[in-house]
Amino acid sequence: MARVSTKENKNLYHRTRESLQLTREAASELLESITPERIEKIENERSLPHPDEVLVMAEKYKQPSLCNFYCANQCPIGQQYVPEVTVKDLSQIVLEMLASLNSMNKQKERLIEITVDGEVSEDELKDFIYIQEELERISIAVETLQLWSERMLATGKIDPELYRKYREK
Numbered sequence: 001m002a003r004v005s006t007k008e009n010k011n012l013y014h015r016t017r018e019s020l021q022l023t024r025e026a027a028s029e030l031l032e033s034i035t036p037e038r039i040e041k042i043e044n045e046r047s048l049p050h051p052d053e054v055l056v057m058a059e060k061y062k063q064p065s066l067c068n069f070y071c072a073n074q075c076p077i078g079q080q081y082v083p084e085v086t087v088k089d090l091s092q093i094v095l096e097m098l099a100s101l102n103s104m105n106k107q108k109e110r111l112i113e114i115t116v117d118g119e120v121s122e123d124e125l126k127d128f129i130y131i132q133e134e135l136e137r138i139s140i141a142v143e144t145l146q147l148w149s150e151r152m153l154a155t156g157k158i159d160p161e162l163y164r165k166y167r168e169k
Helices: 012-019 024-031 036-043 051-060 063-073 076-081 090-115 122-154 162-169
Strands: none
Touching: 012 036, 012 063, 024 036, 024 051, 024 063, 051 063, 063 122, 090 122, 122 162
16 A cells, blocks of 8 residues: 655645555556656656656546646646636536526527627627637536546446447447
8 A cells, every 4th residue: 555645735646646545656557657756756746747648647547637637737738728627526517518508598699699790899799708708618518528428438437338339320
């Protein structure tokens, strides 16, 4: 069993490894391509992980959310364009998505009015921004659902072969 660190402000990579009760040495064996010393540097934030290292950790630790965390918080491009997604229960994801879809359903006529001339005038800007924000909420709900699915596939709670079979149809 891994010795638990007493460090207070552990980063996500550190907490994830410890939640699996892995020492850095055992994690290195599992990860195959990342040395214990490199894991220590990443966990103590003396070095940022490389994208390929995050991909390996996400796969081997069965935590696809590590990829979203990296993109949203550590990748310079992702910080600009990728929202951080929080893993939630399926029911919460669906309810949030339906609430946003219902709101958009009420706003679709206004969006048509705003965009029919190909421009957004000053008096339309407030409504246009509200609609943009609602669409962003839908986008995040979709990303959250995707992340939830990936986690269920990684942990075997959804049969990966059956999932692929239905996706290919």
